[in-house]
Amino acid sequence: xxxxxxxxxxxxxxxxxxxxxxxxxxxxxxxxxxxxxxxxxxxxxxxxxxxxxxxxxxxxxxxxxxxxxxxxxxxxxxxxxxxxxxxxxxxxxxxxxxxxxxxxxxxxxxxxxxxxxxxx
Amino acid sequence: xxxxxxxxxxxxxxxxxxxxxxxxxxxxxxxxxxxxxxxxxxxxxxxxxxxxxxxxxxxxxxxxxxxxxxxxxxxxxxxxxxxxxxxxxxxxxxxxxxxxxxxxxxxxxxxxxxxxxxxxxxxxxxxxxxxxxxxxxxxxxxx
Numbered sequence: 001x002x003x004x005x006x007x008x009x010x011x012x013x014x015x016x017x018x019x020x021x022x023x024x025x026x027x028x029x030x031x032x033x034x035x036x037x038x039x040x041x042x043x044x045x046x047x048x049x050x051x052x053x054x055x056x057x058x059x060x061x062x063x064x065x066x067x068x069x070x071x072x073x074x075x076x077x078x079x080x081x082x083x084x085x086x087x088x089x090x091x092x093x094x095x096x097x098x099x100x101x102x103x104x105x106x107x108x109x110x111x112x113x114x115x116x117x118x119x120x
Numbered sequence: 121x122x123x124x125x126x127x128x129x130x131x132x133x134x135x136x137x138x139x140x141x142x143x144x145x146x147x148x149x150x151x152x153x154x155x156x157x158x159x160x161x162x163x164x165x166x167x168x169x170x171x172x173x174x175x176x177x178x179x180x181x182x183x184x185x186x187x188x189x190x191x192x193x194x195x196x197x198x199x200x201x202x203x204x205x206x207x208x209x210x211x212x213x214x215x216x217x218x219x220x221x222x223x224x225x226x227x228x229x230x231x232x233x234x235x236x237x238x239x240x241x242x243x244x245x246x247x248x249x250x251x252x253x254x255x256x257x258x259x260x261x262x263x
Contacts, residue, residue, distance in 0.1 A: 008186070008190070009156070009190045009193065009194065010152075010156045010159070011149070011152055011153060011156040011157075011190075011194045012193065012194070012197075014152060015149055015152070015197075053185075053186060053189045053190075054186070055182070055183075055186055080189070080192065080193045080196070101193055101197060
């Protein structure tokens, strides 16, 4: 099962990659939205974890560009404290669900991932 | 000394209503936090140097916004609540400046610089002792 993590923050990129690999997932990473779109030209992950605030191409721009790929992949966006309005904006652009990374609860994230992957 | 967010919220009305959740054991990520937090702090400090020369430096404002955003998330995830909330206040200011909702004045820049010094002091304390410093006053000044 392949997960693409689109996240510029090195801490969270490594953290999530390690935790998900421990759970048996194969993980790809991209440092911003533009890299994420590039990865999708050759890979079709089962799920995308997407940060919203990134340099070069942010999460919202990624969601808009993703629409043009015609791929059907669930997208779980990361939210942080103070981004509640952004969650709705991301959902309006095609994000499937969100997870709060400021107050981290890995079992919650894992459950959301499994539900999204099994429902597609 | 760690405070619960409820204790901080009494003093900081601009804070959102949040609940601190119990964390996984994140101690093994401490070294990673120290390294990445240092990198973001340096990027923030560099941005402030550029803004001191030119307060309309768009790229510096964006870098400062992303740096404080990332520091906020990492700090809160690791349980360094006061540090995270100071970063939240910095992020909010840079977001407003970036979106032209607030002007970056010399007085505001000075406040941000002082806050960044305190942020650095807290990150240094975290690195050396795994305990953040009291940042409530400086966070209030920035909101």
